[in-house]
Amino acid sequence: MKAEIVSVGTEILLGEITDTNASFLAGQLPPLGIDLYWVSQVGDNQARIVEVLKRAWGRSDIILITGGLGPTEDDLTREAIAEMVGEEMRVDPALLSKIEERFARRGIKMSPSNVKQATVIPSATAIPNPRGTAPGWWVEKDGHIIIAMPGPPAEMLNMWHTETLPRLQQRTGGAIIFSRTIKLFGLGESVVGEMVSSLFSSSNPTLGIYAKSDGIHLRFTAKARDQKAAEVMLAQSEVKAREILGEYIWGVDDDTLDSVVGRLLVGKGVSLAVMESTTGGMLTATITEALQSVKYFKGGLVANSAEALTAYGVDTNLISDYGVVSAEVAQAMAEAARRQLRADVAIGITGVVGPDEVESKTVGTTYIGLDNGQEKKTIRGVYPAGDRSRLKRWTTNAALFELRKMLLELT
Numbered sequence: 001m002k003a004e005i006v007s008v009g010t011e012i013l014l015g016e017i018t019d020t021n022a023s024f025l026a027g028q029l030p031p032l033g034i035d036l037y038w039v040s041q042v043g044d045n046q047a048r049i050v051e052v053l054k055r056a057w058g059r060s061d062i063i064l065i066t067g068g069l070g071p072t073e074d075d076l077t078r079e080a081i082a083e084m085v086g087e088e089m090r091v092d093p094a095l096l097s098k099i100e101e102r103f104a105r106r107g108i109k110m111s112p113s114n115v116k117q118a119t120v121i122p123s124a125t126a127i128p129n130p131r132g133t134a135p136g137w138w139v140e141k142d143g144h145i146i147i148a149m150p151g152p153p154a155e156m157l158n159m160w161h162t163e164t165l166p167r168l169q170q171r172t173g174g175a176i177i178f179s180r181t182i183k184l185f186g187l188g189e190s191v192v193g194e195m196v197s198s199l200f201s202s203s204n205p206t207l208g209i210y211a212k213s214d215g216i217h218l219r220f221t222a223k224a225r226d227q228k229a230a231e232v233m234l235a236q237s238e239v240k241a242r243e244i245l246g247e248y249i250w251g252v253d254d255d256t257l258d259s260v261v262g263r264l265l266v267g268k269g270v271s272l273a274v275m276e277s278t279t280g281g282m283l284t285a286t287i288t289e290a291l292q293s294v295k296y297f298k299g300g301l302v303a304n305s306a307e308a309l310t311a312y313g314v315d316t317n318l319i320s321d322y323g324v325v326s327a328e329v330a331q332a333m334a335e336a337a338r339r340q341l342r343a344d345v346a347i348g349i350t351g352v353v354g355p356d357e358v359e360s361k362t363v364g365t366t367y368i369g370l371d372n373g374q375e376k377k378t379i380r381g382v383y384p385a386g387d388r389s390r391l392k393r394w395t396t397n398a399a400l401f402e403l404r405k406m407l408l409e410l411t
Helices: 020-028 046-059 077-085 093-105 112-118 153-172 189-195 197-201 227-248 257-268 282-287 306-311 316-322 327-340 388-409
Strands: 002-008 035-042 062-066 124-127 136-141 144-149 176-184 206-212 215-224 249-252 272-276 297-302 345-351 365-371 376-382
Touching: 002 020, 002 046, 020 035, 020 062, 020 153, 035 046, 046 062, 046 077, 077 136, 077 144, 093 112, 124 144, 124 153, 136 153, 144 153, 176 227, 189 197, 189 206, 189 215, 189 227, 197 227, 215 227, 227 249, 249 257, 257 282, 257 388, 272 282, 272 327, 282 297, 282 388, 306 316, 316 327, 327 345, 327 365, 327 376, 345 388, 365 388, 376 388
Parallel strands: 002 035, 002 062, 062 144, 272 297, 272 345
Antiparallel strands: 124 136, 136 144, 176 215, 176 249, 206 215, 345 365, 365 376
């Protein structure tokens, strides 16, 4: 079955709110065996909503709509559906009574405009909404299903889980769609694409490659009779991917670099400290996102000047001889952080975040030092100049990726 999501609301188009409903629903459809091919956004204009719905009707079996079910004049989803299917809206007395009772229980006088929320068309049944005054619509006509749900996420989520999802599960049955994501770092998207080009020939599972802030994601998607069968198919693809990509792979599915590193630190009983300049505290903030970070993280030192580096224990002569942005200083930062905070392993980061060059080093030049008391390691990276926050994020992820590699080698 082919599905389309339509998000209604001018506030979405203006960027005033983020369309979290569409991303949530997109993740809910694959386990049902429903293929999502299109996502549309449209403002609060009946003619344009009808236009979008007609297009969806012509190419999709299921249309999921969120938003536009409120009581005001610019809430036009019901009117648009009615116009699109050529049916007349009428007030359902039983539905109106329930809405009136809801207002009465809250001691609030119901506005006449709320009456429109009690309307239905012949091919629609109301979907209860215990979290709000706007019932949804379940419309079935000519082999199509239209499901209209409220825009506020709390109301939509409740309606989905309690009403919509169970009904769809009864209708779909059969095959399910299941995905597995493999995450890697240190290679560009085009390079990865060339390396795994042989895996694209498979029509089931299919492969998609995505560039993300934490590296490259490979998403294998299988269609099978049940989840167990899909998992077997995905496991075979994962084995092939690991044979090709090896040490560049750092996690799967919901893994994050901070959580993967955190599990290794806990498992090996190792403590961590950092000293950072380029990342301005982002590495420290990211490490502490992991729930168990209190068990292994000693702390982070932010050094944004030569004076701060010296105060934290970096040799002044190193700074004079090699400069603040250098492999030698990055290594010294790691050593000083490990020593000052009495940690087992430490990271030091220095570089040029921009907008100008520093010590003849171009913007994007980064040095990452690692020290575990026995082994010392320094990595130089050059990230394309541009957005400062992206450079900081890339450097943070690179540091965690290299730390993971060092931890895996520890006995």
